[in-house]
Amino acid sequence: MEHYLNRLLESRGWHFISYCLLLIILAGCNSGQAPKAYSQTVLSEVALPQPRLSSSISLEEALLKRRSLREYSPRPPELAEVSQLLWAAQGITGKDYPFRTAPSAGATYPLETWLVVGTITGLEPGVYHYKIASHSLEFAKRGDFREALSNASVFQQHVKLAPATIVLTAVYERTTERYGTRGGMYVYMEAGHVGQNICLQAEALGLGTVPVGAVDEQAVAEILGITGSNQVPVYIFPFGHKP
Known part of the structure; x- marks a missing residue:
């Protein structure tokens, strides 16, 4: 033997x-301790409607119908729809530990979620940070930054014309401190998981979106007001109602 x-x-x-x-x-x-999972920033806080946990559309139907959409109706999305998108992206689903809707290597949760608003019912135009722990929005900057975000996205016009855009940023250290150089790859994997959640939830809501990776990170960071921080923009999702 x-x-x-x-x-x-x-x-x-x-x-x-x-x-x-x-x-x-x-x-x-x-480590047995919850990692630092979100930033405390900005001015005022906007409570979001509670997300729904069921839908009239099946996962299979959402997968079948999902398409990248670059044209949007002028009808602004409702705050409840925005709430649902943000929850699908990064919402907390665990009771004893803040697990989320998307998997994360070692539950390190390197991603932050931002919202650049032009026309959303119930929200003033500006930049918002999604506060995951309380499912709310922190109002960071006033103004319509859609054109600036479009310019920072290789002048893609659908970014300018969309009612709003979700921006994912990464705090790489949360993951690389545990996994070293492989952690960077895990961060990108997680952004993909979150992105698919956004796309499928948009379809279930009758909204459309398109993943955009061609961004000037420094310019987007300036729009969000995070220049000089450890957050790096990695992925954006303009969205709106289908035309």
């Missing part, structure tokens, strides 16, 4: 299995 065990330990197959097990353990571990 010992002879066969030694041969197994020396085999390439065992090394591969050990490597896979190590990755699984690292991805699932946590």
Whole structure:
């Protein structure tokens, strides 16, 4: 028996299995303490309607119908629809621990969610930060920044014409401090998870959106008012009602 065990330990197959097990353990571990999951910033706070937990459209139907949409109706989205989109992106779903709607490597939650508003019923035009813990919006800056955001997105006109845009930023250190250089890859994976949630929730609401990755990070950071911070813009989602 010992002879066969030694041969197994020396085999390439065992090394591969050990490597896979190590990755699984690292991805699932946590320190036992909730990580810093959101920033406390800005001026005033806007309470959001509670998200609904059921829908008349199935997940399969949302997957079937989802398309990238670059044209939007002039009808502004309602605050309840914005609330639902933000919850789908990063909302808390756990009771004893603040797990979210999208998976995160080691529950490090490196992403922050912002909202650049032009025309949303119940919201003044400006920049808002999604405060995940209380499911509310922190009002950061007044003004319509859609044209500036369009310019920072390689002049994509649908960003300018959309009623509002969700902006994801990354605090890489939350993940790289645990996983080293691989943490950067995990951050991008998480942005993809969140992005798909946004796209599918938009479809379920009868809204449309399109993921945009071509952004000038420095220019977007200036719009959000986070220049010089450890947040880096990584992904934006202009959205609105279908025409």
